[in-house]
Amino acid sequence: MTSLFVILNVVIMIALIFALYLMQSKRVSFSKRVFASLVLGLIFGFGLQYVYGPQSEIIATSTDWFNIVGTGYIRLLQMIVMPLIFISILMAFTKLKLSNHLGKISTLVIGILVGTTAIAAAIGIAAAVVFDLEAIQIEQGESEAQRGAQLEETYAEIEGQTLPQQIVALIPSNPFLDLTGTRPTSTIAVVIFSIILGISYLGLKRNQPEHADLFATAVEVLYSLIMGVVKMVIRLTPYGVLAIMTRTVATSDLSAILSLGKFVTASYVALIAMFLVHLLLLLVNGLNPVTYVKKAFPVLAFAFTSRTSAGALPLNISTQKRLGVSDGIANLAGSFGLSIGQNGCAGIYPAMLAVMIAPTVGIDALTPSFLLMLIVVVAISSFGVAGVGGGATFAAIIVLSVMDLPVALAGLMISIEPLIDMGRTAVNVSGSMTSGILTSKLTGDLDTNMYHDHNQTLEVQA
Numbered sequence: 001m002t003s004l005f006v007i008l009n010v011v012i013m014i015a016l017i018f019a020l021y022l023m024q025s026k027r028v029s030f031s032k033r034v035f036a037s038l039v040l041g042l043i044f045g046f047g048l049q050y051v052y053g054p055q056s057e058i059i060a061t062s063t064d065w066f067n068i069v070g071t072g073y074i075r076l077l078q079m080i081v082m083p084l085i086f087i088s089i090l091m092a093f094t095k096l097k098l099s100n101h102l103g104k105i106s107t108l109v110i111g112i113l114v115g116t117t118a119i120a121a122a123i124g125i126a127a128a129v130v131f132d133l134e135a136i137q138i139e140q141g142e143s144e145a146q147r148g149a150q151l152e153e154t155y156a157e158i159e160g161q162t163l164p165q166q167i168v169a170l171i172p173s174n175p176f177l178d179l180t181g182t183r184p185t186s187t188i189a190v191v192i193f194s195i196i197l198g199i200s201y202l203g204l205k206r207n208q209p210e211h212a213d214l215f216a217t218a219v220e221v222l223y224s225l226i227m228g229v230v231k232m233v234i235r236l237t238p239y240g241v242l243a244i245m246t247r248t249v250a251t252s253d254l255s256a257i258l259s260l261g262k263f264v265t266a267s268y269v270a271l272i273a274m275f276l277v278h279l280l281l282l283l284v285n286g287l288n289p290v291t292y293v294k295k296a297f298p299v300l301a302f303a304f305t306s307r308t309s310a311g312a313l314p315l316n317i318s319t320q321k322r323l324g325v326s327d328g329i330a331n332l333a334g335s336f337g338l339s340i341g342q343n344g345c346a347g348i349y350p351a352m353l354a355v356m357i358a359p360t361v362g363i364d365a366l367t368p369s370f371l372l373m374l375i376v377v378v379a380i381s382s383f384g385v386a387g388v389g390g391g392a393t394f395a396a397i398i399v400l401s402v403m404d405l406p407v408a409l410a411g412l413m414i415s416i417e418p419l420i421d422m423g424r425t426a427v428n429v430s431g432s433m434t435s436g437i438l439t440s441k442l443t444g445d446l447d448t449n450m451y452h453d454h455n456q457t458l459e460v461q462a
Helices: 002-025 030-052 057-094 102-130 142-158 163-168 186-207 209-234 237-250 254-259 261-284 289-306 313-322 327-336 343-361 368-381 391-402 407-442 448-452
Strands: none
Touching (some): 002 057, 030 289, 057 313, 102 343, 102 368, 102 407, 186 209, 186 327, 261 289, 289 313, 313 407, 343 391, 368 391, 391 407
C-alpha cells in the first residue's frame, strides 16, 4: 500500500510539472510561472503533510523522488557557478569594462555589502529587543542538545584561526582546487584568481596585442558557451521551485514552528525590515523600488525555496543585467555577495542570537558598549561566510565566540532553522543585487533606461 501511495504522489508531481510546461508553451511569463510553482508547491506540500504526516515513510519516499527534480536542479546550478564566475570576470576585462575603475568598483561593492550587514545587525538587535527574545524561553530537547554539541565541535575546529589567518585563507593557492568549490572561501578565491588573470591580460594587450586578441576571442567563445548552459538550466527554474517547495512544506515540523512562533515572527519582521532598507537605498538613489521587486521576484523566489545563495548566482547575475548593471559589476557583486556581507545569514541572525543568549551568562544586552561591539563584530565576521547551507551557523559561531557567549545555545533554533533560513537566503541575494545596482549607479555605469524598461524581465522561453 505504501508503494501505491508513493506512486500516486509522484504521478501528481508529474502532472503539476506538465501543467507548468503547458504554461511555458503558451508563453506565460517566467515570473508568473515561478509564482505558480511556489503556490502549487505550497498547496501540494500542505496536502501531503495533512494526509500522511511530516514523519511518514510515504512522504520520505515521495520526496526522495521529488529530489530528482528539486535537488537535481540545484546541482545543475551549482555546476555552473564557478565556471560562470571565472569566465564572466575575464570577459569583463577583455571588454575593458572593469580595467579603469576596478579598485573603486571593488571597494564600493564590498563597502555596501559590509555596510548593509551592519545595518542588518542593528535591525536584528532591535527585533530581539522588541519581541523580548531570550534563549531561556526555548525548551531544550534531545535534538537541540545534539545540535549544540555539533556546534561546539565545529567551533573547536576554527577556534585557533586568527583574523589574519582567515584573511590569508581567501587567497588562492591552488585555483584548480578552488574551481571545484572544496573550500568555504573558494568563491572569493576564484574571483581573486580571475581578477589576477584579467590584470595580466591588460599587460599582455600592451606588450603583445596579437596574443591578447587571440585570448580575448577564446574568452568570448567560452563565455558564449557557458551562457548557453546557464540559459538551459534557468529554464528549469519553475520545475525546481515546485519540487523544492513541496518537499520543504511536506517535511516541516509545524508543531515546532507554532511553539516557537514568536521567534519565527521576530526573524521575519527583521528580514522584511532589511528588505525594505534595500528598497529605500534604491529609492534614495533615484531608482524605482517597485521595478526592482518585479524584476527580482524570480531570483528571490528561488533563493527562498532553495536556501542556497550560490545556487542562485546565475539568476542573480542575469537579473542585475536586466536592471541595467554591466557584466563586470554584476559578476563582482554576485560573486562577492556569496562570501561577504550576507545581510540575512551573517547580519540579522548572529546579532539576534547574541542578544538572546547574553542574559544567560549575566550580560546586559542593552549596554551601549555591548551593542556597538556586537555590530562591529558582525560586520567584520561577515567576510568569508559560505553561500551555501550552514553559512549562518558559521557566522553565528564566530560572532558568539568573539563576544564570549556560549556557542552551543545557538542549537536551540534547530527546529525552525529551515524556515528562517529561507527568508535569510532571499535577503542575502537581495543584498548582493542591491550592492551591484548601487555600485553601478554611483559609478555612472547603470543603464537607467534598461532599469526602468518593463520589457527587460527575466524571460527564458524554450
